[in-house]
Amino acid sequence: MEKMLSSIVKKREEILEEILGNKESLLTERIKRQKQQILSGRIDKSLFESLRPEIVESWIRSHYYGLDPFKFRDGPVLDKPEFEEVVSKEGSLVKAADPYINKLRTALSDTDYLILLTDEHGVSLRVIVGNPKVLAHVNKKFYLAPGVVWAEQTVGTCSHVMCRLLRSPIQLCGPEFYSEVFYDAACSSAPILDVYGNLAGSLTIVSPFSCHHNPHSLALAVSSVLNIQNEMQIALHRQLINVTFEAIDQAILIVNKNGVIARANMKARETLDCSDKEIVGMNIEAVLGRQNMITSVLETGEPVFDADIEILKSDQRLQLRSVQPIKDHCRKTLACVVTLDKVEQSRKIVKQVNGLEANCTFDNIIGTSAKLVKSVDMARKFARLDANILIHGESGTGKEMFAQAIHNESRPDGPFVAINCSAIPKALIESELFGYEGGTFTGADRRGRPGKIELANEGTLFLDEIGDLPLELQPVFLRVLEEKKVMRIGGRRYIPVNFRLIAATNKNLLELIDKNLFRRDLYYRLATLQINIPPLRERGSDIIKLAKTFIATISKRQRIAAPALSNAAIFYLLRYSWPGNVRQLENAMLYAVNMSREGIIKPEDLPQEISGMPVSDDEVDTMLRFKPTKSVQNNLTIKEMEIIMIVQALLQTGNNISEAANMLGMSRSTLYRKIKEYALLDEIKTKI
Numbered sequence: 001m002e003k004m005l006s007s008i009v010k011k012r013e014e015i016l017e018e019i020l021g022n023k024e025s026l027l028t029e030r031i032k033r034q035k036q037q038i039l040s041g042r043i044d045k046s047l048f049e050s051l052r053p054e055i056v057e058s059w060i061r062s063h064y065y066g067l068d069p070f071k072f073r074d075g076p077v078l079d080k081p082e083f084e085e086v087v088s089k090e091g092s093l094v095k096a097a098d099p100y101i102n103k104l105r106t107a108l109s110d111t112d113y114l115i116l117l118t119d120e121h122g123v124s125l126r127v128i129v130g131n132p133k134v135l136a137h138v139n140k141k142f143y144l145a146p147g148v149v150w151a152e153q154t155v156g157t158c159s160h161v162m163c164r165l166l167r168s169p170i171q172l173c174g175p176e177f178y179s180e181v182f183y184d185a186a187c188s189s190a191p192i193l194d195v196y197g198n199l200a201g202s203l204t205i206v207s208p209f210s211c212h213h214n215p216h217s218l219a220l221a222v223s224s225v226l227n228i229q230n231e232m233q234i235a236l237h238r239q240l241i242n243v244t245f246e247a248i249d250q251a252i253l254i255v256n257k258n259g260v261i262a263r264a265n266m267k268a269r270e271t272l273d274c275s276d277k278e279i280v281g282m283n284i285e286a287v288l289g290r291q292n293m294i295t296s297v298l299e300t301g302e303p304v305f306d307a308d309i310e311i312l313k314s315d316q317r318l319q320l321r322s323v324q325p326i327k328d329h330c331r332k333t334l335a336c337v338v339t340l341d342k343v344e345q346s347r348k349i350v351k352q353v354n355g356l357e358a359n360c361t362f363d364n365i366i367g368t369s370a371k372l373v374k375s376v377d378m379a380r381k382f383a384r385l386d387a388n389i390l391i392h393g394e395s396g397t398g399k400e401m402f403a404q405a406i407h408n409e410s411r412p413d414g415p416f417v418a419i420n421c422s423a424i425p426k427a428l429i430e431s432e433l434f435g436y437e438g439g440t441f442t443g444a445d446r447r448g449r450p451g452k453i454e455l456a457n458e459g460t461l462f463l464d465e466i467g468d469l470p471l472e473l474q475p476v477f478l479r480v481l482e483e484k485k486v487m488r489i490g491g492r493r494y495i496p497v498n499f500r501l502i503a504a505t506n507k508n509l510l511e512l513i514d515k516n517l518f519r520r521d522l523y524y525r526l527a528t529l530q531i532n533i534p535p536l537r538e539r540g541s542d543i544i545k546l547a548k549t550f551i552a553t554i555s556k557r558q559r560i561a562a563p564a565l566s567n568a569a570i571f572y573l574l575r576y577s578w579p580g581n582v583r584q585l586e587n588a589m590l591y592a593v594n595m596s597r598e599g600i601i602k603p604e605d606l607p608q609e610i611s612g613m614p615v616s617d618d619e620v621d622t623m624l625r626f627k628p629t630k631s632v633q634n635n636l637t638i639k640e641m642e643i644i645m646i647v648q649a650l651l652q653t654g655n656n657i658s659e660a661a662n663m664l665g666m667s668r669s670t671l672y673r674k675i676k677e678y679a680l681l682d683e684i685k686t687k688i
């Protein structure tokens with residue numbers, strides 16, 4: 001606006017110099033005459049030299065509106081209710097403008113100025129004079145009062161109309177107005193724009209043309225408008241802050257430096273179950289008890305985030321999450337902003353922030369082999385009990401999957417926090433598990449951090465490879481399990497915790513106990529309920545089911561059609577011993593999907609360790625015998641699968657019926673029956 005103003009002022013200065021120079025009256029007369037000529041249609045471009053084209057255009061429009069420059073007709077006037085409605089609609093403009101108009105009134109009280117505030121449609125909202133005689137003088141010629149509507153259509157060219165049309169400040173003098181009644185006036189107007197750049201109204205300073213024609217009144221109008229606009233912006237921001245403060249889904253208290261609650265948002269009132277009147281003005285200690293953290297932030301001005309302090313209030317548990325200082329421009333702390341959560345809500349946030357969510361349920365565990373089904377049934381039963389669970393299983397057998405499924409069955413709303421004792425350097429396990437207070441370690445987060453045990457509150461702590469828990473930490477951890485409370489490293493108070501522990505191991509803990517590498521007392525605490533997850537090689541046909549599921553998911557992820565498993569590839573998958581279990585099978589299928597051609601996974605598409613194992617003559621016979629039927633080209637029928645698996649189990653166990661039946665998850669008599677039914681006796685050259 002200042003930029004615009006400088007060019008306008010410059011232009012005005014040139015014109016005014018000419019108008020008010022020696023030939024002032026001559027020029028005034030000339031402009032009047034030119035206006036007459038323009039309006040009567042005798043337009044000669046050369047006459048325009050001292051006229052601004054936008055003014056000439058407005059004269060012409062005024063003329064077309066049927067207005068007579070010599071017969072002024074008062075603008076329409078709103079009745080009282082209409083006017084009151086406009087004033088209330090323009091509340092923010094009037095509220096922002098009033099203090100500045102009043103300042104102007106005082107500053108200009110000894111002069112003959114008139115100040116006019118209009119809305120965006122030209123409705124006069126305020127008509128202010130320093131000297132009452134001015135208004136009396138004005139009203140002899142035309143009616144000007146709050147509620148009068150002045151637009152180009154009703155009063156013709158005048159400055160506040162022009163500034164609204166041009167959306168820029170403008171000054172008009174004497175004959176530049178359309179109507180003759182204004183010839184003895186000079187008006188400076190500036191448009192008022194809202195925060196979004198919309199026209200909100202205008203401010204005009206009217207002065208007698210003869211004595212106050214200088215450009216300063218335009219500068220005054222512009223600077224007042226800038227102040228009004230700032231005021232409107234501040235009011236809007238204040239409103240935005242208020243609305244956001246109230247709408248925010250976290251309890252917020254503003255506490256002044258004396259510890260008195262200055263504000264509480266809706267969520268805080270709801271959480272603390274009190275009205276605004278009941279809480280505002282209270283001392284924070286009376287509401288939350290003594291909270292050193294709040295006192296210290298008010299004293300030091302140092303913010304505290306992720307405070308995680310639990311407060312027992314009536315019968316509910318609150319969590320003090322952060323305390324942040326509000327400082328003045330000299331960095332003096334004036335107040336602080338306290339954020340609180342109810343404990344379940346903070347748990348939700350913990351889950352979101354740390355990604356502590358368990359996605360697996362029992363439905364995601366694939367497999368129907370007897371051994372796996374037994375483990376799943378047991379896990380389902382244990383999920384209903386609240387005791388610790390110990391899961392045994394080789395690497396990659398699905399121990400974490402089981403833990404997640406148990407969690408989702410028993411504590412679905414709580415966090416699932418997993419920590420692998422063998423994956424974290426020994427020196428860090430303690431702080432990972434127990435957390436630490438601010439200032440404990442140099443270089444660490446100076447605000448302190450909660451440990452995994454704390455984060456698992458109301459949920460499940462999954463401690464994988466528990467056999468690798470450092471011996472010196474085992475008694476501390478045992479105490480946490482017994483007393484259900486934890487103290488952070490460097491801390492001085494216990495934090496109550498309520499979590500279910502699921503520990504997992506692929507080691508034989510009893511052997512570790514014998515070697516003094518694991519504490520017996522901890523073992524008995526952990527091993528209340530135990531689940532064994534069978535290795536993949538003992539799950540028979542589950543291998544193929546899992547392989548097919550992985551092929552489907554991998555292909556979907558890669559947006560390709562899922563290739564089928566050839567019978568020969570199935571044979572190789574079944575005869576492999578899978579030391580890496582399900583995880584290894586998953587990786588093998590990723591490899592195979594990418595190696596396969598023409599939609600079929602052949603043995604050569606499998607990783608070398610699987611397809612490269614030598615095949616005995618017996619096995620070759622078996623493979624050849626079970627050529628697929630046309631209809632099931634690359635997919636085995638259940639019967640064919642079963643035959644392969646029986647042959648496979650018998651080969652693997654050296655034709656030991658009991659072991660093979662066990663491996664297949666069927667009774668000896670069923671296996672005998674099936675061997676007969678499928679006429680397998682010759683094929684496997686059995687000695688039974």
Ligand SMILES: Nc1ncnc2c1ncn2[C@@H]1O[C@H](COP(=O)(O)OP(=O)(O)OP(=O)(O)O)[C@@H](O)[C@H]1O
Nearest residue numbers: 364365366367394395396397398399400401582583
């Ligand atoms: N029965 C199953 N059905 C479907 N997917 C499974 C099954 N068992 C394991 N998986 C998958 O195999 C992979 C390994 O499982 P998981 O991480 O649970 O095993 P783990 O025994 O905890 O491994 P580790 O001993 O290395 O910690 C995961 O991708 C998991 O989804």
